[in-house]
Amino acid sequence: MDIFDRLKAAATPQWNSYVDHEFVRQMGEGTLSEAAFRTYLVQDYLFLIQFARAWALAAYKSRRPADIRAAQAGLAAILDETELHLRLCARWGLTQADIEAAPEHQATVAYTRYVLDCGAAGDLLELHVALAPCVIGYAEIGRALSERIGDLSNHPYREWIAEYAGEGYQGVATAARKHLDELAARSMTEQRFAELVEIFGQASSLEADFWQMGLASQ
Numbered sequence: 142m143d144i145f146d147r148l149k150a151a152a153t154p155q156w157n158s159y160v161d162h163e164f165v166r167q168m169g170e171g172t173l174s175e176a177a178f179r180t181y182l183v184q185d186y187l188f189l190i191q192f193a194r195a196w197a198l199a200a201y202k203s204r205r206p207a208d209i210r211a212a213q214a215g216l217a218a219i220l221d222e223t224e225l226h227l228r229l230c231a232r233w234g235l236t237q238a239d240i241e242a243a244p245e246h247q248a249t250v251a252y253t254r255y256v257l258d259c260g261a262a263g264d265l266l267e268l269h270v271a272l273a274p275c276v277i278g279y280a281e282i283g284r285a286l287s288e289r290i291g292d293l294s295n296h297p298y299r300e301w302i303a304e305y306a307g308e309g310y311q312g313v314a315t316a317a318r319k320h321l322d323e324l325a326a327r328s329m330t331e332q333r334f335a336e337l338v339e340i341f342g343q344a345s346s347l348e349a350d351f352w353q354m355g356l357a358s359q
């Protein structure tokens with residue numbers, strides 16, 4: 142059992158509220174409304190900008206080159222991801238300037254600033270634990286949806302699912318998981334575990350709230 146599995150097992154209700162959310166179910170079935178997806182995607186772009194700052198903070202909090210490289214990989218993955226968002230938003234006639242001018246929803250503010258605060262107040266391990274549901278969760282969700290659906294060619298959310306189920310992103314998530322495990326082996330004590338579960342559970346709940354924000358907008 143690696144540290145990620147231990148955190149997931151200790152925060153199962155919050156984790157399940159995130160990965161089995163109604164938004165995810167509807168997206169998989171292709172019944173999710175375009176309005177819900179659009180609100181989600183615009184907010185997710187704003188979310189990614191703040192998360193890029195969190196990964197940059199991870200680089201700043203790192204003393205070892207290997208940790209700086211891990212932060213660099215996370216930051217690069219985010220910048221790649223924003224391309225998907227801009228491409229999909231362009232189909233609705235939304236430009237980058239339009240998206241950047243959108244006001245942030247409470248759910249976006251709550252999640253991103255929570256993670257940034259974990260990084261500001263805590264150490265590198267706390268920041269990576271706060272980032273883990275996001276990075277590793279989307280890989281699990283993407284893979285589960287893609288396996289369930291099989292042939293994605295006519296699916297309304299094929300680009301989104303293919304992005305996170307694809308080899309490129311799966312590799313990023315596997316590397317992030319391994320890095321988290323190494324970091325925990327280096328700096329976690331069992332007394333700290335409960336504190337880390339708290340962070341992991343909170344971040345997972347904030348992910349669930351983020352999906353809910355999309356559903357509530359339609």
Ligand SMILES: Cc1ncc(C[n+]2csc(CCO)c2C)c(N)n1
Pocket residue numbers: 185188189192215216218219222274275276279348351
């Ligand atoms: C609400 C929300 N949670 C997670 C992700 C996924 N994600 C965020 S940053 C990143 C790249 C590596 O850090 C990935 C895959 C998202 N887009 N939106």
